[in-house]
Amino acid sequence: MAEKRDIEIKSRADTIGLMDLKDVRPYPVTPPPTYEQVKPVYEKRKALDFCNWSEENLKFEKRYGKDEALTGVRVMDIGLWRLGHKFCSSLFGESGAEVVSIEPPSGDPLRKLTPFGREEYLLQNTETGEKCGMEFVNETVNTHCVTLDVETEDGQEIFKKMASNVDVLIDGMPPGYMDNLGIGYRQLKEANPGMVYVWIGMLGQWGPWKDKQSKFGQWMLEPFSSCACSWVHNTGLAQDLLPRGRGGDPTRSGIWVADYVAATQGYISALAALYWRDELGGTGQMVEVTGAEALMDILDFDITWYGFNASIKGRSGGWDPNLNQYAWNPCKDGYMMIGGQTDKLWYNIGFCFERDDIQFGRLIHEDPFLKEVGARNALHALIKTYSLTTRWLRDQNRVEAETKLLQYQLAAGPVLYIDEVCEFPHFKYRPWVYVHETDYGPLLIASAGLSYQVRTPFRCKWMGRDLGYDNYEIYMKWLGMGQNKVNEFKQKGVI
């Protein structure tokens, strides 16, 4: 534990550095559960043998001892601002490909973005002192940072040479930008017919609503994608639940959600194209993924529903229009999620509430309409169910509610804030959140979801890097270009 000491906080600035993992507030506050504490859970289920096998073979801590799936695959990535092409490159990086990210010599503007414009929340490289935004660092995993100005002729020549030897090229630039410079798919595929070219954007490289730029050259960024596919329209609380302009509005996601989805689909399509190239077709191809469409791909059945009976989906806040119960509702100290759709689970919820509130038993169990699983999804049935649920919840805090509901084997859990997420015992045990030693000092990060595998787990090696950190190494390795030559180009502003 850190030593106890007095501090004086007069302004926000005085708190900087105080909260860092190792000092005033070490992480985790409570230690993660030990195997000895978890073992009874395994035993109670009579699955100790299988659970031990799982821990032995899937354990996160063993990831570095295992092979990487994409060793030898070479990926180049060019793009600014957005997370689509970055998360896609990170997936390649996490699975073992050699990934080079090209930035202009001035750097990706995302490096400078910081919450609420507060520069004190930029991360600082502990050796060089260079600063970088947290979002950039988190979303560039295992990628080599190389600078190159592709708007210069020299830069284009260099880019072409590099592209002639890659398996995958990820393009996160505006539509036609690379093509205009003579280094797009059309021009590069001749030198490298095996290349898979993946364009990742908001709405498209072509078509009436294709990606736009403002008169001053500003790009479209998320949430333009999720606004264009009805995702935003369909998210949020309805206007009869909260007044418009005060919460009862269409709502964007807290994250740039469409970027992440597009990136994942970009990775899938690129690997499928590589499979086809190597096993069947022999050539590369162009792939185009957009945030709006990739998000629409997983928009449940919403547009299909419009085709079915001209329904336009509206907002339903924390409720789900397809399942009862399947929602979170306010409780005494936050929000409580309760799920249970099948008869067994649905009645279990009722039995649980009934202990404190006889009303639920009377109105729900005696209502013939609510006895059938499908019928419970009618809107009035949802309103009835959730009105009573919320009435029960308003006298419970999250812990009380969860404890009571879990006694009935229900999937129930509170809405957790990030401090609670980071301290959640299961998350610490896996761990899903852990401290990784980066160039920016120890950082608390989330592990990759695919880190738990028998043979080729994904893994984070490094995150973020100084601008142009890998210039010398990559230019030598990929082009045989020595330091002097690189320096020469640097002076010309090309690198």
Add this chain to the structure above:
Amino acid sequence: MAKDPRVTRIEDLPGPKSKGELEEMKMPYEEYCKKIFDVGNEHIKPNALKGIKWLSCTMYIFTPNSVVNLAELGAEVIKIEMPRMGDAMRHTSPFNECYLYPLHDTRPMTGTGLGFTNANNNKYFLTMDYHIPEMREHFYALVKKFDGLTELYRPGTMDKWKIGYRQLSEINPRFIYVWGGGFGYGPKMFGGSYDILGQAHAGLASVTGMHEYMGGHATKHTNWIIDWESGNIITSGIMAAIHWRRKTGLGTMLEMSQVQTPTRLLGYTTTMYGKFGIVRQRWGNWDTQLAVHGIILCGKSDFPDADNPQDKFDARYVMVSAFQDADFKELCAITGLKNLYEKYKSRNQRCEGEAQVEIYAALEKWAADKSRSQVAKILQDAGILAEPVRNDREVYESPHYRERGTVRWLDDPLFGDMLLHSGYSAGLMEKTPRRVNWHWRPVGADNKRIYRDKLGIPLSKIQEWYDKAWI
């Protein structure tokens, strides 16, 4: 190269080789893209994953979606459902309104709810009660022929039934086994999970929705985003495992927990908490790192006379983005808010919480007497990025998605015309495009095809199993 190095052949020279290629190079880029993706002719191109065969013991959305990506890319997928009832998602439908029935079929007909849509395209549907010992050898027979399996049972269940990774990898060492569920090994290993639990538990809900001081609540993403996106991430893992297997000939097992997915997607949230002790909160329709970059409410709806309330009352929102200095200056000029530009000249100043509150309030005041399309048009004419927030009808009617083939009608072999917004939209591929052959089929629709044609079980035996409810 020609055998004789003195001979110059046109195909050895750089540049276009034929008139067709020359024209392709000269074509405007947009037209070129349109030409190579060739929307509408997907089915005559090859399948990317031709020859890959996958088994799916899945239900709901999360794990079926991990397999549907493979099926759309051309893999042969068999979905094994429990006899009679099938996937619980078949009985799920928005407000219990929409069920579909086959237009023509000799097999048992039950309605399937719209909840089943998009996670089960192109699959073959088999029924088998694989937990009874009588069916085990037939399950093994399939495993021997297949490349992999995705399942979603509570951990250890398949192992107990002798059809887990430990048993199947003995039978077929190339087998790729995927478990998708809530938590994975650890203290909550046997905890059940849903999409909504992932949203709630792992931090996503805590940053989505209006801030408490704006009167808002933590808000659920409209779709089952964590189910779907975790499914996509599984497919990523499967593709990587297939790649590695080509080199080594070995299968693997993936354990993928959906509850973890949102935490990984939270960007700077976790790091900010670790480094600065700050717990990120909801910030509504604005952006924490850019301003102006948010959704504003306009005074008038675009369709005040429409019948549907979603058109009539809710066509009032515009996404406005002007975070670079020049853009913000222009935005302030066009909306008559020059004082705001003077006050918040730098990007970081504008991004401060108080500044955002002031700027968006002023913009909404300016938009109070205008309709959504008026606001968008004024800003677009000034060269600023602004787009209306569209609803399902507008997406359906959009010429963009129609032209790109991402929203289209599918004349389903069994169910007839169904509007489709999935599959084709996951990503356009030039040479091996994704495609949708059918939405889904009834429970056990392909029993005969698989039991008789693949495994050689006589029809009388199949009938007997059916009568016993083994299949």
